[in-house]
Amino acid sequence: MSLLRLDGITRRFGGLVALDNVSLEIPGQGLSAVIGPNGAGKTTLFNMISGFRPPSEGRVHFDGADITGQPPETIARRGLIRTFQLVQLFEDLTVLENVKIGCHLHTRGGLLAALVPTRAARAEEAAVEAEAWRLLTETGLTAHAHSFAAVLPYGQKRLLEITRALAAKPKLLLLDEPAAGLNRQETDALAALLRRIVESGTAILLIEHDMNLVMNVAEEIAVLDFGRLIARGKPDEIRRNPDVIAAYLGTEEAAHV
Amino acid sequence: MNSFNTIWANGRGNLATWLLWGLAAVFVVYTFASGGYLIAVLQFALIYTVLVTGLNIFMGFTGQVSFGHNAFAAIGGYSSAVLTATYGWEPLPAGLVGLAGALLCALVIGYPVLRLRGHYLAMATLAIGLIVYEVAVQWQSVTQGYMGISGIAPIGIGRFTITSDRGLLVFLMIAAALALLSAAGIRRSRLGRAFVAAAGSEDAARALGIDVARYKLIAFMISAAYAAIAGSLFAHAVGFVSPEVFGLPMVVMSFTMLYVGGIGTIAGPALGAIIISVLPESFRTFKDYQDLAYGAALIVILIYAPRGLASLPELWARWRRRSA
Ligand SMILES: Nc1ncnc2c1ncn2[C@@H]1O[C@H](COP(=O)(O)OP(=O)(O)OP(=O)(O)O)[C@@H](O)[C@H]1O
Ligand SMILES: [Mg+2]
Numbered sequence: 001m002s003l004l005r006l007d008g009i010t011r012r013f014g015g016l017v018a019l020d021n022v023s024l025e026i027p028g029q030g031l032s033a034v035i036g037p038n039g040a041g042k043t044t045l046f047n048m049i050s051g052f053r054p055p056s057e058g059r060v061h062f063d064g065a066d067i068t069g070q071p072p073e074t075i076a077r078r079g080l081i082r083t084f085q086l087v088q089l090f091e092d093l094t095v096l097e098n099v100k101i102g103c104h105l106h107t108r109g110g111l112l113a114a115l116v117p118t119r120a121a122r123a124e125e126a127a128v129e130a131e132a133w134r135l136l137t138e139t140g141l142t143a144h145a146h147s148f149a150a151v152l153p154y155g156q157k158r159l160l161e162i163t164r165a166l167a168a169k170p171k172l173l174l175l176d177e178p179a180a181g182l183n184r185q186e187t188d189a190l191a192a193l194l195r196r197i198v199e200s201g202t203a204i205l206l207i208e209h210d211m212n213l214v215m216n217v218a219e220e221i222a223v224l225d226f227g228r229l230i231a232r233g234k235p236d237e238i239r240r241n242p243d244v245i246a247a248y249l250g251t252e253e254a255a256h257v
Numbered sequence: 258m259n260s261f262n263t264i265w266a267n268g269r270g271n272l273a274t275w276l277l278w279g280l281a282a283v284f285v286v287y288t289f290a291s292g293g294y295l296i297a298v299l300q301f302a303l304i305y306t307v308l309v310t311g312l313n314i315f316m317g318f319t320g321q322v323s324f325g326h327n328a329f330a331a332i333g334g335y336s337s338a339v340l341t342a343t344y345g346w347e348p349l350p351a352g353l354v355g356l357a358g359a360l361l362c363a364l365v366i367g368y369p370v371l372r373l374r375g376h377y378l379a380m381a382t383l384a385i386g387l388i389v390y391e392v393a394v395q396w397q398s399v400t401q402g403y404m405g406i407s408g409i410a411p412i413g414i415g416r417f418t419i420t421s422d423r424g425l426l427v428f429l430m431i432a433a434a435l436a437l438l439s440a441a442g443i444r445r446s447r448l449g450r451a452f453v454a455a456a457g458s459e460d461a462a463r464a465l466g467i468d469v470a471r472y473k474l475i476a477f478m479i480s481a482a483y484a485a486i487a488g489s490l491f492a493h494a495v496g497f498v499s500p501e502v503f504g505l506p507m508v509v510m511s512f513t514m515l516y517v518g519g520i521g522t523i524a525g526p527a528l529g530a531i532i533i534s535v536l537p538e539s540f541r542t543f544k545d546y547q548d549l550a551y552g553a554a555l556i557v558i559l560i561y562a563p564r565g566l567a568s569l570p571e572l573w574a575r576w577r578r579r580s581a
Contacts, residue, residue, distance in 0.1 A: 076466035090457030101454045105466040107447050114446035115439055168465050
């Protein structure tokens with residue numbers, strides 16, 4: 001059974017059809033990827049799935065429930081966590097605190113816990129602290145734990161956004177171009193991290209322009225072009241698909257396919 | 258803006274920190290010993306500390322704007338005044354009624370208003386303040402209009418009332434300290450993290466499962482509660498309330514204190530409240546130029562410590578690093 005199912009998703013912006021009747025199933029394990037030229041509708045697809053924008057037509061099912069039109073925070077609570085193409089960090093807070101905020105969904109404390117440090121409240125805070133440090137160790141950001149997110153180098157900002165998303169313990173993690181702006185080494189480290197995340201049982205749906213990375217880590221690839229789903233398959237099949245090659249012809253990525 | 262590089266968070270051992278607190282302590286001890294007019298000034302500053310601490314939770318932590326918190330102070334102040342002076346209630350239950358009224362009002366108003374953004378929210382909150390002001394003026398049978406209500410009994414429980422100036426000062430110091438401690442507790446908690454997340458990036462917060470609309474409303478209600486308590490404290494400390502007491506000057510005053518002290522920090526509201534209360538007094542010697550000197554001092558503070566006085570330890574640390 002698939003974890004995420006899209007049924008005929010269409011999204012119009014005025015006269016522009018950004019997504020045209022896209023149906024897709026994403027399994028509950030492994031790493032799937034969505035690729036496509038600039039403006040193909042990849043980010044729009046993520047916005048439909050994560051509730052940041054409603055589809056014009058079609059339904060989104062996640063983990064056995066119809067989540068179409070639900071607000072982002074409700075969808076996140078179900079275990080679907082996304083990152084953004086333009087990194088969205090809490091820039092004025094430290095790296096550690098960014099990750100602690102990611103633990104929101106799996107903690108309970110409210111005003112009472114804030115004002116009265118009961119044993120339970122302190123235990124929960126200690127658990128959040130420990131979990132945040134564990135995740136920072138996992139992604140190699142411990143050295144920056146007390147830096148403000150704003151001063152991190154770009155690559156580490158991307159890494160922090162993923163770390164924070166992991167703190168929310170997603171069933172499915174949506175990553176919108178996590179390798180954009182990363183150098184070769186950082187991209188390799190990212191690939192290794194993505195594999196570890198998948199091994200630990202979290203499914204990933206990845207949008208990516210870096211073909212090397214996609215072909216490297218993805219088990220299933222869906223290709224969007226002008227809002228339509230033009231191909232689905234294993235990396236090798238996608239590489240040889242004439243429609244995909246045509247879609248990328250003349251684009252920057254053509255050389256890499 | 259939400260730097261939690263507060264004096265308490267990681268300013269320990271910093272010379273500027275000790276200097277600031279040292280000065281504050283000297284001032285408090287001096288006031289306590291000398292008595293007189295300064296005591297009233299400090300009492301006023303401590304009440305404002307409670308108000309501004311609440312405003313800071315909504316504006317500093319949660320990143321929203323409100324020009325209407327004087328309304329909640331008015332609700333607290335008038336409840337205390339009317340129920341004790343007119344109906345002979347005890348201060349505590351009267352204050353609690355004011356608190357409940359402010360919370361209810363914040364809930365009813367905040368629910369629709371907090372869906373607005375930026376200057377719409379600011380305008381809506383400004384309207385709340387003006388409406389409550391009008392009610393205080395027009396509802397003569399209860400509020401006695403412009404005349405206001407005087408002869409409000411001093412604070413106390415049962416037969417224990419605080420009648421001396423110094424006693425009241427100690428009581429208000431405890432109240433202000435509790436306000437700061439509770440704000441620090443909130444800032445360090447899951448609740449406070451949800452607030453600062455909403456301020457930092459609403460999209461990121463929602464993507465992590467934080468119900469931003471709900472947390473804005475909670476922050477609004479919590480800050481309204483601080484304002485109501487400050488209003489009640491004012492009514493009993495001064496013994497008099499009128500519409501003017503809770504008018505627009507209160508909004509301007511609390512904003513100045515918040516920004517001069519350091520918005521988003523823990524100690525900022527206290528520093529701002531004390532400095533802004535004392536500053537006009539210290540310029541008394543300039544007589545005609547008092548307002549000018551006061552304005553100049555504010556500008557100097559905001560230029561050299563744009564994130565408020567509470568950020569001085571941070572600036573000091575950076576300066577030392579650079580010169581080292
Ligand atoms: N809010 C919006 N209003 C109007 N048009 C939009 C909006 N969001 C996206 N679009 C349009 O929809 C199309 C798909 O955009 P989308 O951002 O989904 O592409 P993408 O595949 O993510 O591209 P990229 O690789 O550049 O990130 C584009 O033509 C874009 O201009
Ligand atoms: Mg995109």
